[in-house]
Amino acid sequence: MRTLNVALGDRAYPIHIGRGLLDRADLVLPHLKTRRVAIVTNDVVGPLYLHRLCSALEAAGVQVSAVSLPDGEAHKDWATLNRIFDVLLAERCERSTTLIALGGGVVGDMGGFAAACYQRGMPFIQIPTTLLAQVDSSVGGKTAINHPLGKNMIGAFYQPRLVLADIETLNTLPGRELSAGLAEVIKYGLIRDAEFLGWLEGNLERLVAREPDALAHAIERSCRNKAEVVAADETERGERALLNLGHTFGHAIETGLGYGEWLHGEAVAAGTMMAVELSRRLGWLSEVDVARVAALFERAGLPVYGPKLGVERYLDLMAHDKKVEAGRLRLILLRSLGQGVIHADASPAEISKAIEARCR
Amino acid sequence: MRTLNVALGDRAYPIHIGRGLLDRADLVLPHLKTRRVAIVTNDVVGPLYLHRLCSALEAAGVQVSAVSLPDGEAHKDWATLNRIFDVLLAERCERSTTLIALGGGVVGDMGGFAAACYQRGMPFIQIPTTLLAQVDSSVGGKTAINHPLGKNMIGAFYQPRLVLADIETLNTLPGRELSAGLAEVIKYGLIRDAEFLGWLEGNLERLVAREPDALAHAIERSCRNKAEVVAADETERGERALLNLGHTFGHAIETGLGYGEWLHGEAVAAGTMMAVELSRRLGWLSEVDVARVAALFERAGLPVYGPKLGVERYLDLMAHDKKVEAGRLRLILLRSLGQGVIHADASPAEISKAIEARCR
Known part of the structure; x- marks a missing residue:
């Protein structure tokens, strides 16, 4: 496992990169305020990985709520964001509950924006499962949803407390999405x-x-x-x-x-x-x-x-x-x-x- | 005119309290990033004061867009918030455009939250026109909208760059609302x-x-x-x-x-x-x-x-x-x-x- 520190003063956070990190509740626990998390995922990633993450956290004594969103950029809108708020409120998640985004860039953007706004800010952890999300949205704290007149027009700068990039999750990534992630990788070289x-x-x-x-x-x-x-x-x-x-x-x-x-x-x-x-x-x-x-x-x-x-x-x-x-x-x-x-x-x-x- | 400084490090801002401040574009200009503002008001306050504020700003060479929301807490929801975003986008307001909230607490909360989220944050000025907004929401940076399951559940901490509390706007305030503001005034004494x-x-x-x-x-x-x-x-x-x-x-x-x-x-x-x-x-x-x-x-x-x-x-x-x-x-x-x-x-x-x- 490699660890990188994103130096942002009192909002600094680590990114762990390695294999099998999904099962490592020990990496997550030090970053929780209370033993209560809400996981936001989507209908493609959830069936593959949600169970493993839940099991690891529950075995460590963490109470877990979960919400699964429809997959894709087309759903990066207010109506879908509101489904997260509905679950957080219905399950009485508190301002000290940690929101974990498990999925690609859309899940990270929406989970992060929901965390930024819920009760004016709850702790946030990212577990990106696409190459794009691992190399791009996991650093920088940009969160957002789309507006019919423009992409990412409504959002917030909101830093996670921890990022876990589990390379094994890339094994189930469609080739076209792997390629899309490489575009951003190449970008870093270019700029x-x-x-x-x-x-x-x-x-x-x-x-x-x-x-x-x-x-x-x-x-x-x-x-x-x-x-x-x-x-x-x-x-x-x-x-x-x-x-x-x-x-x-x-x-x-x-x-x-x-x-x-x-x-x-x-x-x-x-x-x-x-x-x-x-x-x-x-x-x-x-x-x-x-x-x-x-x-x-x-x-x-x-x-x-x-x-x-x-x-x-x-x-x-x-x-x-x-x-x-x-x-x-x-x-x-x-x-x-x-x-x-x-x-x-x-x-x-x-x-x-x-x-x-x-x-x- | 009395001036109070809210000491929040690099987000410190002044509150000016006095009569006739609505016409004082000179107080606003130093806090604008560009000569472009979007005013958010409501259907009760707008007809009373929007024209005066617009005239003062336009006379000072500022380009003004405006959006008027329906009045009342019942409209402090996503659908109404989205009307602000619609106007900001349709009129091509930029991230450097300053949003001015002209009205009571609801206008301030929604205008502030819109400013916090639009393109992940645009400058924000508050001109509270109710006693409650002048003594409460104009300090502290709390912005929010309501969710069917709870008040102020979705929001952000977002500081204004300037607050103008024009006491003359209280002359048109219904007595019941003046009383409501006094509840918060009394609260400061109590705590x-x-x-x-x-x-x-x-x-x-x-x-x-x-x-x-x-x-x-x-x-x-x-x-x-x-x-x-x-x-x-x-x-x-x-x-x-x-x-x-x-x-x-x-x-x-x-x-x-x-x-x-x-x-x-x-x-x-x-x-x-x-x-x-x-x-x-x-x-x-x-x-x-x-x-x-x-x-x-x-x-x-x-x-x-x-x-x-x-x-x-x-x-x-x-x-x-x-x-x-x-x-x-x-x-x-x-x-x-x-x-x-x-x-x-x-x-x-x-x-x-x-x-x-x-x-x-």
């Missing part, structure tokens, strides 16, 4: 870790084959990169924005197609290619760089072109993005491979050309 | 300020007559008391719980009758009498003390008995309260007039007798 990018170019097939050692390394390195960024900028005023490489374009893809059509990681991969293309047009990347990034995504089984929504539609959807400030779109681009930058000066014409070049 | 309690006993009729100097003094003293408590305990782990004197009983009254039947302050007054009665039964207060408190509430036009819901119903509703920890009800009682205490050892039998004695 700030050229050495890791090189490692990925040498080891990508080992990740696709789910070799535990390779996965553990990639997860730890990804989390460390994200933890460093978040520790420096908890509420996304500066450097943290770099983590959004490909996301403004990607959110437009997800919203434009309707949530759930493309996986988040797939949209991020295609969106990153748009950012990479724009960086090339600004003279920061070469044709060879663009080809290297595309090759890495393709080896990971990810799309390198966005859907043909029409450039106008892309721009319109992007104008709703949280990264807009004073009317200007702040895009994350690459100065070089391994060095992301925040750029607010790209003209709509330049952005349009980059989108056009990477739609098919 | 920690015997000297202020004495002042209230000598000046209560001046407050009921809305004498500006008396109101300004009572508001400032109330806010100072609350600010001291909150600064010492921002997220309600210890002393802050004292502010809930009468509230656990009071919430049972509000929930039991259905939100909106009694005003919050009315329920708090009757609930405080239950806490006072229980304190007498524990030997902490005398019959004379009980009569003094009841007389003060009655002079303020407040009820001193709760409705006959049945003791079992009271206890059941109170068991849902946020103040429950490890299954025990933590009640706020009085050791003496001017000294509140947290007490978790009252037996259900003792609590029942106190409720029974103060229902009619």
